[in-house]
Amino acid sequence: MYLTPHDQDHELAALVARGRAVLREFPITCVEDHWLHITVDQITDRAGAEIPRSERDALVAELGKRLADVAPFDIMIGSLKSYATEVAA
Template sequence: MKPFMFQHAQDVWPEGETLLHVYVTPGDQDRELAALVTRAQSVLRDFPITCVQDRWLHLTVDQITDEVGAGITPAARDALVEELGKRLADVEPFDIMIGSLESYGTGVIADVHPDGPLNDLHVTVRAAIQAVRGPAATRYPTKVPHLTIGYAADECDSDQVQRKLRNGVRPGHAPMRVDAVHLVDVTADARAKTITWDHVATIPLGAGR
């Protein structure tokens, strides 16, 4: 395992800049997931891995790539929120399963399944972003859905991390409800290996039904 590098589209995240993202985040109802994350955090204390604090846990749906956060005006943000609201009004809330936990090249993630509903959500969100800002705004690589548990801050043995996670985090799965997405202005600290954000808007699925 080697240190994680935050990404802007397919490049390195520009130092000192924020980037708009669309995230899915756990809610108060996801208590089993909260317990799973707590168990994982306890295991990872033995490794140079910076765990994501509970309030910053997220699944990335998409990143707006044509401009840094400071360059996207309030009016432009409002246009994104309006378009997302229109398109997500027809997307019904759904449930996913988080887990198992996986040690990989630059950190620890939790797999997500089934893929279908999240992939469909990504397609809908990406179409909304393109409708407002064009294709240059969606150059972030499409990835297999996952929930990041921690970012590697230094080199360590991925196999050893995986063994500890498999033996120490039981059960290794938990449900999560997806009933909204969040437009957020994200700060990445490359040295501290942390993600934080300022909340811009919550867009409910199914028009909040």
């Protein structure tokens, strides 16, 4: 499950901008903002390509029902750590 940052989240935008400024010195290509996400949980018992679209749609619908009453909340994002395939906070 992914959370996508809200467009009005100025503090997160500032963190991303500072991270990108530091990463300019490294041979890495930063993703565009619309690809930026926070991974909350992953399905790891099989590869994503093995999950049929109908099953994905059913999972998204069920998660939507179960999370409908969850109030918005704030989180704190920690230090940026770079790996061969990603920069993670």
